[in-house]
Amino acid sequence: MIGLNRRQALQATVAAGGLLAAPRIGLRAQGKPDKLVYIGENQGGWKRVLMEEVAPAFEKETGIRVEFTMLPVDAWRARLKTELGARSSGIDIAQWSVGMAGYMSPHLLDHEEVVAKISARDPDFDWGDFLGGSKRAATYDGKLSGIPYRITTGILHYQKPLLERAGFTGAPGTFEEFLKVAQAVNSPPDRYAVGIMGKQGSGSYTSFASWLFSAGGQLVDFRTGEIFINQPKAVEALQFYGDLMAKHKLVPPEATTWEFDEIIAGGQRDRYVMAQTFAPYGTLINDPANSRTAGNWAWDVVPGHTEKEQSRTWIDGHFMAVPRYTRNADWSMEFIRMACSKDWMRRSMExxxxxxxxxxxxxxxxxAKLGWPPVAASAIETGIPTPAHPAWxxxxxxxxTGVSATLLGQKSAKEALDEVAADWRRSLRRAGVGR
Structure with missing residues (x-):
C-alpha cells in the first residue's frame, strides 16, 4: 500500500479491511449508536491514519462517528483512571500503554474473548500475525487486556553524511564512542550534536532509559521492593546523560522544553545530528515533505556501555481496548478490527x-522505504518493557525530577538519584510493596 492516497485507502477498506458483508455477530442485536467515544493521548503523529483515514472509513461504512478525545499524557491517564474507576459507560474505546496495565486491566474485557469474536467475524484478521512480544506487552497478570496497535522501542537516529564528514564510517557503538562523535559533530548555535526530550515530563523516562539499561542499571523489584535506581551503574548512566547537556553543551538549549512532537521537529529542522528516541519517529524525521534533513538519516541500536553487545533499550506500546462498562462493545470491537487489519496497519506505518x-x-x-524497522526488531529482542505495576x-x-535536575546541572546524578530512591521507598511503602 505504498503511496496509497485517501480515496484508494477507502476503496481498499471496502475490499479488504472494511466491515464484513456477511451478518456480524451481535451487531444487529446491539443496535447502532450515533458515535463511539475514543479516549487517547495526543503526543506524536502516529495516530494520523487512525483519526484521518480509518475513522472516516468506519463512519462511511456504518454511519457511526468516532469521537476522539486526545489528551496530554498525564491528563489522558487521569481521565481513564477517573472514568473507568467510576464505572462510567462513557468510554467505548480506551487507548492505553504498557505502564498503565496494572490499573487499566481490571476495567477492560478479557481480550482473548474479543479476539475470538473478531476472528469469528473476520477469519482474515490473523491474530497469529501479531508479534508475540506485542501480545505479552498487552497482557497483565495473565489477562490479555487489549489489541496491540503500536509496539515501539528506542533506537539511535543519526545523520549519516554528517558523521562521515567528521570521519566516522558508522554509528557509535559505546558510550565513549558516542561522546567522541558528538563532540566532533557539534556545531552550535545552528546545529547541536544530540537531541533529547529534556522537558520534565512524560518523555523523561524514555530519553534516559536506554542509557540506564545499556549501562547495566535497573529500576526496582516490585516483588520485594528493592530499589536499584541509585546504585552505581544507574548513577553512571544518568551522569553521562546529564553531562551531554550540562557539561559538554552538546544539546540544543531549548531541548529542556522538548517532548514527543518537539524531538521530531528538531530533527526535521536540523537542530541535532543524533538522538536516542522512538524508532518510528524516523519516518517523520526523514519525511521529504516536512523535513529539511530528509535523506540524511540512518539507524542503529543504541550504544552499549563499553561494548555494543551491551545495548539495551526500553519497549513500550499502545493498545486499543473495550471497557467492561461500554454499551457498545460489539461496535467498539468492529472499529478495532478495522483499525488493526493488515492493510490499515500497513498504511499507518507509512x-x-x-x-x-x-x-x-x-x-x-x-x-526499503523507511529503513528503521529491522533495527527496531533487533532492539525489541533484548529490550526491557516499561514497568506495568500500578505504583509505577x-x-x-x-x-x-531527578533526571531534570541532572540535565540542568542543579545536582549530580548521585544526589538526584539518592533523592529519587528515598521518594520511591516512601511511595512503595504506601503501595504495600516490600512489606
Whole structure:
C-alpha cells in the first residue's frame, strides 16, 4: 500500500479491511449508536491514519462517528483512571500503554474473548500475525487486556553524511564512542550534536532509559521492593546523560522544553545530528515533505556501555481496548478490527506508526522505504518493557525530577538519584510493596 492516497485507502477498506458483508455477530442485536467515544493521548503523529483515514472509513461504512478525545499524557491517564474507576459507560474505546496495565486491566474485557469474536467475524484478521512480544506487552497478570496497535522501542537516529564528514564510517557503538562523535559533530548555535526530550515530563523516562539499561542499571523489584535506581551503574548512566547537556553543551538549549512532537521537529529542522528516541519517529524525521534533513538519516541500536553487545533499550506500546462498562462493545470491537487489519496497519506505518504485525514490519517495500524497522526488531529482542505495576506512575514522576535536575546541572546524578530512591521507598511503602 505504498503511496496509497485517501480515496484508494477507502476503496481498499471496502475490499479488504472494511466491515464484513456477511451478518456480524451481535451487531444487529446491539443496535447502532450515533458515535463511539475514543479516549487517547495526543503526543506524536502516529495516530494520523487512525483519526484521518480509518475513522472516516468506519463512519462511511456504518454511519457511526468516532469521537476522539486526545489528551496530554498525564491528563489522558487521569481521565481513564477517573472514568473507568467510576464505572462510567462513557468510554467505548480506551487507548492505553504498557505502564498503565496494572490499573487499566481490571476495567477492560478479557481480550482473548474479543479476539475470538473478531476472528469469528473476520477469519482474515490473523491474530497469529501479531508479534508475540506485542501480545505479552498487552497482557497483565495473565489477562490479555487489549489489541496491540503500536509496539515501539528506542533506537539511535543519526545523520549519516554528517558523521562521515567528521570521519566516522558508522554509528557509535559505546558510550565513549558516542561522546567522541558528538563532540566532533557539534556545531552550535545552528546545529547541536544530540537531541533529547529534556522537558520534565512524560518523555523523561524514555530519553534516559536506554542509557540506564545499556549501562547495566535497573529500576526496582516490585516483588520485594528493592530499589536499584541509585546504585552505581544507574548513577553512571544518568551522569553521562546529564553531562551531554550540562557539561559538554552538546544539546540544543531549548531541548529542556522538548517532548514527543518537539524531538521530531528538531530533527526535521536540523537542530541535532543524533538522538536516542522512538524508532518510528524516523519516518517523520526523514519525511521529504516536512523535513529539511530528509535523506540524511540512518539507524542503529543504541550504544552499549563499553561494548555494543551491551545495548539495551526500553519497549513500550499502545493498545486499543473495550471497557467492561461500554454499551457498545460489539461496535467498539468492529472499529478495532478495522483499525488493526493488515492493510490499515500497513498504511499507518507509512505515517509514523510502528505496527505489531510481523507481515507489516517485514514488508520489503516498507523496509526499503523507511529503513528503521529491522533495527527496531533487533532492539525489541533484548529490550526491557516499561514497568506495568500500578505504583509505577508515582515512581516515574519522581524520576522525572531527578533526571531534570541532572540535565540542568542543579545536582549530580548521585544526589538526584539518592533523592529519587528515598521518594520511591516512601511511595512503595504506601503501595504495600516490600512489606
Amino acid at each position: 505515517r509514523g506508526n510502528a505496527p505489531p504485525r510481523g507481515s507489516v514490519l517485514r514488508n520489503p517495500d516498507l523496509v 506512575d508515582t515512581l516515574e514522576h519522581a524520576l522525572r
